[in-house]
Amino acid sequence: MDYSNLRRQAASMKKSLFDQGYLDEQFCQVEDLQDEASPNFAEEVITLFFKDSARLISNIEQALEKYPKDFNKWDAYMQQLKGSCSSIGASRMKSECMSFREFCGQGNVEGCMKSFQKVKREHGVLRQKLEAYFQLLRQAGPAGAATRPGM
Amino acid sequence: MASRKGLGGEGSAAAAAAPHVLAVDDSSVDRAVIAGILRRSQFRVTAVDSGKRALELLGSEPNVSMIITDYCMPEMTGYELLKKVKESSRLKEIPVVIMSSENVPTRINRCLEEGAEDFLLKPVHPADVSRLCSRVLR
Numbered sequence: 001m002d003y004s005n006l007r008r009q010a011a012s013m014k015k016s017l018f019d020q021g022y023l024d025e026q027f028c029q030v031e032d033l034q035d036e037a038s039p040n041f042a043e044e045v046i047t048l049f050f051k052d053s054a055r056l057i058s059n060i061e062q063a064l065e066k067y068p069k070d071f072n073k074w075d076a077y078m079q080q081l082k083g084s085c086s087s088i089g090a091s092r093m094k095s096e097c098m099s100f101r102e103f104c105g106q107g108n109v110e111g112c113m114k115s116f117q118k119v120k121r122e123h124g125v126l127r128q129k130l131e132a133y134f135q136l137l138r139q140a141g142p143a144g145a146a147t148r149p150g151m
Numbered sequence: 152m153a154s155r156k157g158l159g160g161e162g163s164a165a166a167a168a169a170p171h172v173l174a175v176d177d178s179s180v181d182r183a184v185i186a187g188i189l190r191r192s193q194f195r196v197t198a199v200d201s202g203k204r205a206l207e208l209l210g211s212e213p214n215v216s217m218i219i220t221d222y223c224m225p226e227m228t229g230y231e232l233l234k235k236v237k238e239s240s241r242l243k244e245i246p247v248v249i250m251s252s253e254n255v256p257t258r259i260n261r262c263l264e265e266g267a268e269d270f271l272l273k274p275v276h277p278a279d280v281s282r283l284c285s286r287v288l289r
Contacts, residue, residue, distance in 0.1 A: 026274045029274070029276060029277060030184060030187075032277070033184075033187040033188060033191055033277065037190070038187065038190070044183065045180065045183045045184060048179050048180050048183055049180045051179075052178070052179050052180055079223070079252075080178065082252070083178060083181065083252045083273065084178060084180045084181070086252060086274050087178070087180050087181050087184050087273065087274045088180060088184075089274075
């Protein structure tokens with residue numbers, strides 16, 4: 001198994017996620033918290049994020065249906081989701097969350113609905129990409145974890 | 152050495168030597184991140200999801216060196232938690248730091264006036280936290 005090649009692939013995948021704007025600097029901050037005591041920290045946090053964000057998305061979906069035009073409620077849920085995105089560096093998803101909140105502020109139902117679809121789409125895409133990334137890292141072995149050399 | 156991911160006091164003498172920080176945030180993601188940042192700085196961390204749980208822990212755990220709490224939480228906000236801590240003769244000396252994703256000057260001032268040690272904007276960076284901790288925990 002060519003571990004160094006796998007690590008190179010993972011690094012390239014990560015760079016591409018940054019270049020395409022899926023991730024921002026905050027993701028690096030999370031990865032940097034990984035060390036010998038917490039070797040899977042980044043993946044654990046990202047797993048938590050997707051569990052939490054799936055729940056929040058489901059809440060918003062229900063709220064859009066059950067509480068028509070309750071922009072305060074919709075906004076409050078989206079604020080939580082935006083916060084989580086921000087904490088892990090999910091940049092594109094965060095932008096869509098912000099758009100949704102702007103539409104809430106304007107009282108624009110159609111804008112909210114369209115924007116919400118975009119949030120869900122970005123969520124799905126990011127999940128796929130990060131799952132692939134972490135799978136590569138796992139295959140690359142313990143040395144493939146995002147730790148700095150010589151720590 | 153960085154302590155293990157315990158969510159409760161370890162009780163050993165070695166663990167008791169590291170300052171114990173109580174992190175409060177209703178977001179599981181943010182809790183994990185702030186706990187990771189604090190552990191990296193060699194603190195013992197307990198992370199809870201509400202002001203109510205924070206007060207319960209403060210009631211039973213004598214050695215909390217600092218509280219770092221989110222502002223926006225359901226039921227009890229970080230501001231309300233701050234007030235309760237500062238109103239308690241037993242707890243008022245514990246430094247309280249507020250975190251928020253929103254930069255609202257009136258909110259920040261209100262917290263500082265109520266006795267908050269500092270106010271951090273989210274997403275919180277390790278550099279902000281370690282700078283803060285070395286100042287507060289000396």
